[in-house]
Amino acid sequence: MDFELTIIIPVYNEEDNLLRVQQELSGFMLHAKKKAKVLFVNDGSKDTSQKIIEEICSNTDAFEFISFDKNYGLSAAIKAGFDTANTSWVGYIDADLQTDPMDFNILLEYADSYELVTGVRANRKDSFVKNLSSKIANGIRRAFTHDGMDDTGCPLKIIRTDVAKKIPMFNGLHRFLPAMVLLQNGRIRQVPVKHFPRIAGVSKFHLWNRLIGPLQDCFAYLWMKKKYLNYTINRKG
Template sequence: MTNSLTIIVPVYNEADNLQRVERELSAYISSSKVESSVLLVNDGSTDESLRIIKDICASNPKFHYVNFDKNYGLSAAIKAGFDHATTSLVGYIDSDLQTSPMDFDLLLEHIGEYDLVTGVRSQRKDSFVKNMSSTIANGIRRSFTHDGMDDTGCPLKIIKADHAKRIPMFKGLHRFLPAMILLQNGKVKQVPVQHFERVAGTAKFGLWNRLLGPLMDCFAYLWMKKKYINYKVADKA
């Protein structure tokens, strides 16, 4: 089967970044190793994001959008992308473009053997506080999940769609995507990718949702792991 890719781009008040999103993702699509399209998920933006998204999609047949009635958060936006994708693969990148769409090709090199391939941000261009809080949060999360991932929050991932659609999402679960694939007896891999400074807009995550929030989510993950149903059909008629 020939793979195809839907790139999910959650958007929350990123009007200043969206024209750049269109340019860079259009450039990637034109050279991508697989047939690719973009799904912009507007997460209840209160700026001009929705208007710009509609303009982009009206002029570019490779771009589509889903518009929420209010802000539900990053995990909900990613889930909506999973739910609405019709391709064999789903990708995820943030609309601040601190990772490069071109690096999707680095992940695609491994997706045949693995069910999720995630980037690891090398030489991160974030502040000391952001880097330190992410390092601590990753260490805490890894001690709960034992998924072996160094940078599960990296906003550059590709997942086989059949696995992605089986993830029982809850708020905050975007930090646990590799662990959720492992619960399905899937295989995961991390690959170094580029990282850049944010050039427009403002970050939507602070100290609370980088440290304390993820710690609470770890306990939710443990509950999910205990209750998770996974099965394989041996035969049917």
Template sequence: MTNSLTIIVPVYNEADNLKRVERELSAYINSSKVESSVLLVNDGSTDESLRIIKDICASNPKFHYINFDKNYGLSAAIKAGFDHATTSLVGYIDSDLQTSPMDFDLLLEHIGEYDLVTGVRSQRKDSFVKNMSSTIANGIRRSFTHDGMDDTGCPLKIIKADYAKRIPMFKGLHRFLPAMILLQNGKIKQVPVQHFERVAGTAKFGLWNRLLGPLMDCFAYLWMKKKYINYKVADKA
């Protein structure tokens, strides 16, 4: 089957970034060897994000959107993108564009052999506090999941859609995507990608929800791992 890609972009109060999102993702789509489209998921924004999203989608047939009735959080936005995608591959990038859409090509080089390929942010351009809290959170998560990933929070990923659609829903899901693929006996890989400073808008996660959130979610993951159902059909008629 020929690969096609839906790029999921969660949006929560990112009005100042959305025109740049359109420009950079359009440039990627025009240069990519994989047939690609963009799914903007408006997670209950209270600024002008929804109006701008509708304008973008009305003028560009490669852009589509989902609009939540209220704010549900990043994990819900990603899961909704998985559920609504009709392509063989799903990608994910944040609307702050601290990672480059062009680096999707680095991940695509490996998606034939692997079921999830995630970026790992080299030379991160975040503050000391943000970098340190992420390092601690990643260490906590690795000790629970043993997924071997150095930067599971990197907002640049590509996943085979049949694996993505089998990921169950819970808050904090975005921190455990590689681990959830491993639960399906899938293969995962991390690839170094570029990282940039945020140039507009404000960060949605602070110190405490970078540290306490991952710790609490780890216990939810352990419960799910114990109860998780995974099967392969050998034959049917």
């Protein structure tokens, strides 16, 4: 099959969500504006996630997986997905499905004009503390990166794969994908998308890694920006 979009789904102890993921993503693929497939990245789950993933993938070529030997974190899972993807576009959504896979079609409307299109969660259904800490963290990051993005933590994005593969990775970089695309002189856009409460599983983030972690990562980003190599070949002979 000539797939055009690989949707990365990082998985860490999401056994209660995976069958719903299969159902929702299968529904999206029937109506996707680009022919899509799913790539599960099992980030060292300790529950039955791997068994369920293998059962899902055994039934259709549109679902694939890679599995880590241990837990490396969200940034590593996304990076592994980028490195594995062989389609022209790569997307990303969380296994908790607090965002709607059908909204990938909203992002894809802008694919011809931008290298990265990210969702902005409208009317977020998270707790007051989670929303407040996310707002503060986004403000800190935006002050460092000047990327103009309001919600880089939104787990619904599409990126041109050749651009995604050039992004150098470090822990926490998933918050800086728009800024890293800008370093490649790429074009970025944010678009409002739906948001839902988590109905199964447990959030992997807390106050510490929503505030202190991103602040530390901002300094790592500034160092990387200073050292980042970006060039254009003008002529060849």
